Amino acid sequence: MTGRKTINKREFLRKSILTGAGAVGATTLAAPYVKAQAPIKWRLQTYAGPALADHVCRPGVEAFNKAAHGEMEIEMYTADQLVPHGELFRAVQSGTIDAAQSDDDSAAAPVDVKVFGAYFPLASRYSLDVPALWHWHGLKEIWEEAYAEVPGVTWLSSGAWDPCNFGTTKPIRSLDDLKGLRVYTFPTGGQFLSRFGVVPVTRP
Numbered sequence: 001m002t003g004r005k006t007i008n009k010r011e012f013l014r015k016s017i018l019t020g021a022g023a024v025g026a027t028t029l030a031a032p033y034v035k036a037q038a039p040i041k042w043r044l045q046t047y048a049g050p051a052l053a054d055h056v057c058r059p060g061v062e063a064f065n066k067a068a069h070g071e072m073e074i075e076m077y078t079a080d081q082l083v084p085h086g087e088l089f090r091a092v093q094s095g096t097i098d099a100a101q102s103d104d105d106s107a108a109a110p111v112d113v114k115v116f117g118a119y120f121p122l123a124s125r126y127s128l129d130v131p132a133l134w135h136w137h138g139l140k141e142i143w144e145e146a147y148a149e150v151p152g153v154t155w156l157s158s159g160a161w162d163p164c165n166f167g168t169t170k171p172i173r174s175l176d177d178l179k180g181l182r183v184y185t186f187p188t189g190g191q192f193l194s195r196f197g198v199v200p201v202t203r204p
Contacts, residue, residue, distance in 0.1 A: 039068075039070055039071055039072055039073050040071065040072040040073070041072070041073050041074075041075060042072070042073070042074045042075065042098035042099055043074075043075050043077065043082065043097045043098050043099075044057075044061065044074050044075065044076050044077065044097065044098065044099040044100065044101065045076075045077040045078070045079070045081060045082050045083065045088060045091070045097050045099075045100055045101075046076065046077070046078060046079065046100070046101040046102070047079055047085060047088075047100075047101060047102040047103065047106055047107070048078060048079055048101075049078055049079050050078045053076065053078045053079075055161065056101075056159075056161045057076060057101050058076060061074045061076045074099070077097075082096070082097055083096060083097065085102070085106060085107065086106075086107075086108050087108070088100045088102055088106075088107040088108070089102075089107040089108050089109045089110070089153070090108070092152075092153055093150075093151070093152040093153050094152075095152075099156075101159070103188060104116070105188040105191070106188055109147075109150070110150060111146040111147060111149070111150060112146060113142065113143060113146045115191070115192060116192055127160035127161060128160070129160070130158055130159070130160035131158065131160065134158045139158070140158070143155055143158070168181065168183075175196050175197075176197075178193070178196040178197050178198050179196070179197030179198075180197060180199065181197070181198050181199065182198075182199045182201045183198050183199070183200060183201060184200075184201045184202070184203060185200055185201075187200075187202075
């Protein structure tokens with residue numbers, strides 16, 4: 001039929017979500033606030049140990065619990081407290097825990113984007129690099145598409161907290177300058193950098 005406008009799935013979902021959000025908002029304004037009888041409880045395990053978790057996870061959990069007015073509560077557990085970190089993704093998928101805070105590779109997420117580990121391309125100087133890449137340069141859609149292929153898990157958001165400090169004995173002006181460079185880094189970061197000729201080094 002000539003002149004008929006077609007719409008792709010992404011546009012349809014976006015318009016449906018906007019329409020639904022408007023309808024929910026109107027209903028919410030008209031209805032009185034009613035507190036749920038029993039709070040929803042989620043068990044979340046972070047990649048971080050107890051000391052680091054107080055900085056990279058607990059503030060967000062406490063802010064959420066306060067905003068939820070007792071209707072929902074997130075219980076935070078630190079690294080390996082409920083399940084080993086390498087089983088974190090499967091634990092979310094099976095319902096052993098309700099949520100996880102981790103990089104894709106460490107949690108053994110079965111997605112192709114896990115190759116980036118915890119440090120993303122071009123986001124190693126400022127923490128604001130990560131939300132900028134996510135919300136204005138397309139990484140959000142790439143991660144959503146990757147996780148849409150995995151049943152039982154929804155990817156919620158990105159985060160940035162600890163900086164990536166890169167110190168070398170020679171200037172790095174191109175990818176060729178990385179070849180043969182021995183770099184001390186964590187395993188997933190080393191796995192990614194090795195694609196550019198870096199030799200990951202571990203030490204006690």
